[in-house]
Amino acid sequence: xxxxxxxRLPGPTAVRWLQALGLFLAVVAVxxxxxxxxxxxxxxxxxxxxx
Amino acid sequence: xxxxxxxxxxxxxxxxxxxxxxxxxxxxxxxQLLITVGVVVLLFVVYEVYVTDLFGSQKQAAATEAIDxxxxxxxxxxxxxxxxxxxxxxxxxxxxxxxxYETLSGEGFAKLYIPAFGADYRFTVVEGTNSDDLYxxxxxxxxxxxxxxxxxxxxxxxxxxKGSPFNDLGLLSSCDAVVLETQDDWFVYRVLPMQEEExxxxxxxxxxxxxxxVQTGQYAGVYGREITVPTDYAxxxxxxxxxxxxxxxxxxxxxxxxxxxPQFSDRERMIIHGVLTQSYAKAPGFLPPExxxx
Numbered sequence: 001x002x003x004x005x006x007x008r009l010p011g012p013t014a015v016r017w018l019q020a021l022g023l024f025l026a027v028v029a030v031x032x033x034x035x036x037x038x039x040x041x042x043x044x045x046x047x048x049x050x051x
Numbered sequence: 052x053x054x055x056x057x058x059x060x061x062x063x064x065x066x067x068x069x070x071x072x073x074x075x076x077x078x079x080x081x082x083q084l085l086i087t088v089g090v091v092v093l094l095f096v097v098y099e100v101y102v103t104d105l106f107g108s109q110k111q112a113a114a115t116e117a118i119d120x121x122x123x124x125x126x127x128x129x130x131x132x133x134x135x136x137x138x139x140x141x142x143x144x145x146x147x148x149x150x151x152y153e154t155l156s157g158e159g160f161a162k163l164y165i166p167a168f169g170a171d172y173r174f175t176v177v178e179g180t181n182s183d184d185l186y187x188x189x190x191x192x193x194x195x196x197x198x199x200x201x202x203x204x205x206x207x208x209x210x211x212x213k214g215s216p217f218n219d220l221g222l223l224s225s226c227d228a229v230v231l232e233t234q235d236d237w238f239v240y241r242v243l244p245m246q247e248e249e250x251x252x253x254x255x256x257x258x259x260x261x262x263x264x265v266q267t268g269q270y271a272g273v274y275g276r277e278i279t280v281p282t283d284y285a286x287x288x289x290x291x292x293x294x295x296x297x298x299x300x301x302x303x304x305x306x307x308x309x310x311x312x313p314q315f316s317d318r319e320r321m322i323i324h325g326v327l328t329q330s331y332a333k334a335p336g337f338l339p340p341e342x343x344x345x
Contacts, residue, residue: 001083036098041182047317048310049180049207050284
């Protein structure tokens with residue numbers, strides 16, 4: 001998978017590294033702002049009230 | 052790896068090697084998948100422990116700013132500008148103090164101070180205990196009483212993540228002060244005796260313990276700290292562990308703090324019970340002496 005992505009990035013190695021970093025940060029942003037907030041209520045360590 | 056990166060013209064392969072190449076691709080794919088999953092899990096830990104703290108403190112700051120504005124507006128309407136420095140002149144009878152403020156879900160109405168956690172320990176308490184409310188700060192159980200009232204003022208808060216307001220509840224000792232500031236009043240609660248202190252309580256001298264004692268009667272078995280099951284809603288009822296929402300005429304003025312237990316889990320709940328021991332009217336420039344107990 002990562003090999004496949006690496007082959008499709010244009011430019012010399014240094015530019016490819018920058019692009020890879022950008023892709024990684026984009027994925028982290030999606031995780032932090034979309035996926036994790038959605039996932040959180042389903043996980044068993046966040047409920048603090050009695051009911 | 053480098054073999055895969057450099058597009059070298061592959062030598063013609065014998066038919067037998069094709070199955071092995073496919074196996075290699077599958078194994079490499081599985082390996083990369085596992086590494087990816089591991090990184091995502093680590094990122095989730097970072098998110099939970101650090102990033103939600105950042106988001107939470109922003110929300111907390113906004114709620115604090117909002118309540119400061121409300122209080123400043125309420126203060127401007129009073130004509131009393133006398134500066135009082137003697138705490139004894141400001142001591143009030145909680146029976147004479149009825150809340151004049153309104154509470155809206157998700158908005159702050161009081162500030163919580165626990166001097167034992169440091170002079171900078173201060174959280175704006177919001178109304179409600181759903182996940183949006185608790186992201187902002189400690190949340191008041193709707194349906195329980197307000198600060199200073201007879202019955203039980205119950206508050207839930209996160210132990211880990213979202214600002215972690217109640218991370219250190221396990222470090223509270225009996226008689227530690229839990230101070231609430233509302234629009235017009237200061238209410239000083241103190242943590243009740245722990246279960247293991249019950250037997251020797253009356254025979255020992257305690258600092259700051261005036262008004263705090265082992266609970267008897269309908270309150271028997273209510274301790275400063277309890278670990279209980281998540282379904283134990285009776286802990287936040289007017290008389291903890293008595294299954295009724297009516298406040299009896301002789302009810303005490305309690306505070307209850309709840310958070311998850313053990314740390315990083317929510318298998319159980321940690322409950323802190325305290326009792327009102329002092330209350331003051333707010334005055335310009337006045338801070339309750341209990342805040343300096345540290």
